[in-house]
Amino acid sequence: MLRTYLFGVGGLSLLACGGPLPHPPFTPQRTDALALVDSPPPPGRVERVPGQPPGADAWVEGEWILRGGRWSWLLGRWVKTPSGARYSPWVIVRAADGTTYYAASEWKDAQGLPLAAPPALSFATVTDQAVYDPQGEIDDTGRAMKEAPIRHVASPEH
Secondary structure, eight states, rough: OOOOOOOSSHHHHHHHTTTTOOOOOOOOOHHHOOOOEEEOOOOOEEEEEEEEOOOOEEEOEEEEEEEEEEEEOOOOEEEOOOTEEEEEEEEEETTTOEEEEEEEEEOOOTTOOOOOOOOOOOOEEEOOOOOTTTTSSSSSOOOOESSOOOOOOOOOOO
């Protein structure tokens, strides 16, 4: 049986803001979205959340994404949620034998079909301090990014 371990990357940012941030409506990840990975991502980065810009209605937490075989940090961002859209946050799942699986975040339309991510209206900032692995060694992660690699979104059949 698989057990889910979500990395709480946004917890400290919530404390720094003094209250909860508005999030897009959530929907769970699909089981078939999980992909085997060699190692889990590093600990989450602490982000400074900027003030909510005009037009934004939701904060999307920063996340680790797998890019070219390396983990890179996708900055948290303010967005305007598309009408009827739902958001599936990224997730790390570990099987009982320790096998690690990863699913990237994904936006979905009202029918549950993949949807292009809304443009960011404002981004979080992170320090340039090193990221350390569980053994205390510096983890050679990718850079912090403002947009994820382009994923092809399937268009519905007519």
